[in-house]
Structures are given as structure tokens and as C-alpha cells.
Amino acid sequence: MARYKLHCIGASGNSYKLALYMNCAGLDWEPVGVDFAGGATRDPNWRAGTNAMGEVPVLEVDGQFMSQSGAILVWLAETTGHFAPAADERYEALRWIMFDNHKFTNNHAMHRFQRSFMPEPVHPAILSFLRARTESSFAIADKHLADRAFMLGDRPTIVDFSLAGYVYYPPEETGFDIAADYPALDAWRRRLAALPGWKPPYELMPLGSDLRLMMNRPA
Structure with missing residues (x-):
């Protein structure tokens, strides 16, 4: 067991x-x-x-x-x-985990849910609003990852696993093509996917x- x-x-x-x-x-x-x-x-x-x-x-x-x-x-x-983040990274780790829960994962998950799991088509204005919020949080993470391998530096931490929640679901389900539109985010995603156990x-x-x-x- x-x-x-x-x-x-x-x-x-x-x-x-x-x-x-x-x-x-x-x-x-x-x-x-x-x-x-x-x-x-x-x-x-x-x-x-x-x-x-x-x-x-x-x-x-x-x-x-x-x-x-x-x-x-x-x-x-x-x-x-x-x-685990290093002792001097604890604040930075919590900062990004809260950003993820409040914006990055939240916006992406809400857009996916409304787009793919509703019994009837959602009003376009709702999807547009959620898409814009998702694009904004994606852009922040993409810029942050442009000059680092993982969210806190050169090694993966719990912050990376937190942000990874919805980035591996298929594009036809999420409505986002990360590989095409967010190069740094996609490169980070591929580095995570190379970890043993992924x-x-x-x-x-x-x-x-x-x-x-x-x-x-x-x-």
C-alpha cells in the first residue's frame, strides 16, 4: 500500500x-x-x-x-x-506559488473549463476576458523564464511543479498553443518534461x- x-x-x-x-x-x-x-x-x-x-x-x-x-x-x-527551495529562496518561492494560484493556473484553468467543459457554448465575451487574463499571466512567466532554466534559477523546485499544472493538457482542450506563442515558457516546459518520472x-x-x-x- x-x-x-x-x-x-x-x-x-x-x-x-x-x-x-x-x-x-x-x-x-x-x-x-x-x-x-x-x-x-x-x-x-x-x-x-x-x-x-x-x-x-x-x-x-x-x-x-x-x-x-x-x-x-x-x-x-x-x-x-x-x-525544496533554498532557505534564502523561500520568500521568492511563495511569491511565485501565490502568483500561480491567483493568476497563472487560475486564469488558464478557468479559460479551459469554460471553453471545453460547458454543456453549451459560452458567450464569446467571457472567453475573451479569460483569454486576455491568461495571455497576461503567460507573458509574465515567459519573460521571467527568458534568462533562466527554471523559475528560481538553474534547478527545478516546487515552484515549477506549481506552474506546471495545466501546461501539458492538449491545445485543442486548452485553446492555447504554448509552443508557438510562448518560446521561453515552452522551453521551460520541455526541460520539466525531461525530468525522470515525468x-x-x-x-x-x-x-x-x-x-x-x-x-x-x-x-
């Missing part, structure tokens, strides 16, 4: 951040499918026993259930030592259910 159990779905980029980190770190982990489309995360019993916030991912380790991918990455780095999201987490089934249900 694996020590680390990741409650997740394959379509969740926030879940992928943790799955990719643990795989590249060589940790003993396994994915545990959550019936997200079937309403599992809205079930009172699931929330009481797994995550009161009603979200995936959830990391289960030694009987403890942990949520929020950014906080979990920090905890994993501090407890395992893998991909796998794309749906291969690393081959489970979950069709997100389209959960539309029009109360939160």
Missing part, C-alpha cells in the same frame, strides 16, 4: 501538480479516483471525512487529509527535501469522470 494517496481526477491540473511532483521525486504514491462528475465532492460525508472545502486534490498520508495544492507542495518539500496528466492520473456530466448542478 502506497504511503501517499492522491485523491484526484485526471482532468484536474491542480491534482497533476502533486502527481507530477511525487512521481519525479520518486515517492511511494498512488492516485485515488474521485467521482467528481457524480457529485462526490459535494457529498456531506465526503466533505466531513476528506475535505471540507469540497475540492480535489486531497493528499492522504499517515491518516491525515491535506488540501490546497500550493500548501501541499510546500509541505512535501519541507518533509521530503525533494525540489508523464502527461491523463497518463499519470488515468482516472476520474467526464466533467461535462457535472454541469448545471449546484455547488
Whole structure:
């Protein structure tokens, strides 16, 4: 039985951040499918026993259930030592993880969700707004990576895994061609993909259910 159990779905980029980190770190982990489309995360019993916030991912380790991918990455780095920022990089690491959660991943994920997982076409103005926000956060990261291999310098850290959440889903699903439009971001993405243990999201987490089934249900 694996020590680390990741409650997740394959379509969740926030879940992928943790799955990719643990795989590249060589940790003993396994994915545990959550019936997200079937309403599992809205079930009172699931929330009481797994995550009161009603979200995936959830990391289960030694009987403890942990949520929020950014906080979990920090905890994993501090407890395992893998991909941990140096002591003098801690503020910079937290700064970029917060940027990722608030803008980079958030904007990209929202655009992808509205574009590909809604039961009916979304108003063009909504997609335009979300696309502009995604392009802005992509441009910031692309400029930052123009003169460095990874987000904090010459080696990968938890910051890189945080930003990696949604950048490996297929362009036809996300609506963004990173390889064509963001050269530094794409080069960084390819360096991460060269790490031992790297796998794309749906291969690393081959489970979950069709997100389209959960539309029009109360939160």
C-alpha cells in the first residue's frame, strides 16, 4: 500500500501538480479516483471525512487529509527535501506559488473549463476576458523564464511543479498553443518534461469522470 494517496481526477491540473511532483521525486504514491462528475465532492460525508472545502486534490498520508495544492507542495518539500527551495529562496518561492494560484493556473484553468467543459457554448465575451487574463499571466512567466532554466534559477523546485499544472493538457482542450506563442515558457516546459518520472496528466492520473456530466448542478 502506497504511503501517499492522491485523491484526484485526471482532468484536474491542480491534482497533476502533486502527481507530477511525487512521481519525479520518486515517492511511494498512488492516485485515488474521485467521482467528481457524480457529485462526490459535494457529498456531506465526503466533505466531513476528506475535505471540507469540497475540492480535489486531497493528499492522504499517515491518516491525515491535506488540501490546497500550493500548501501541499510546500509541505512535501519541507518533509521530503525533494525540489525544496533554498532557505534564502523561500520568500521568492511563495511569491511565485501565490502568483500561480491567483493568476497563472487560475486564469488558464478557468479559460479551459469554460471553453471545453460547458454543456453549451459560452458567450464569446467571457472567453475573451479569460483569454486576455491568461495571455497576461503567460507573458509574465515567459519573460521571467527568458534568462533562466527554471523559475528560481538553474534547478527545478516546487515552484515549477506549481506552474506546471495545466501546461501539458492538449491545445485543442486548452485553446492555447504554448509552443508557438510562448518560446521561453515552452522551453521551460520541455526541460520539466525531461525530468525522470515525468508523464502527461491523463497518463499519470488515468482516472476520474467526464466533467461535462457535472454541469448545471449546484455547488
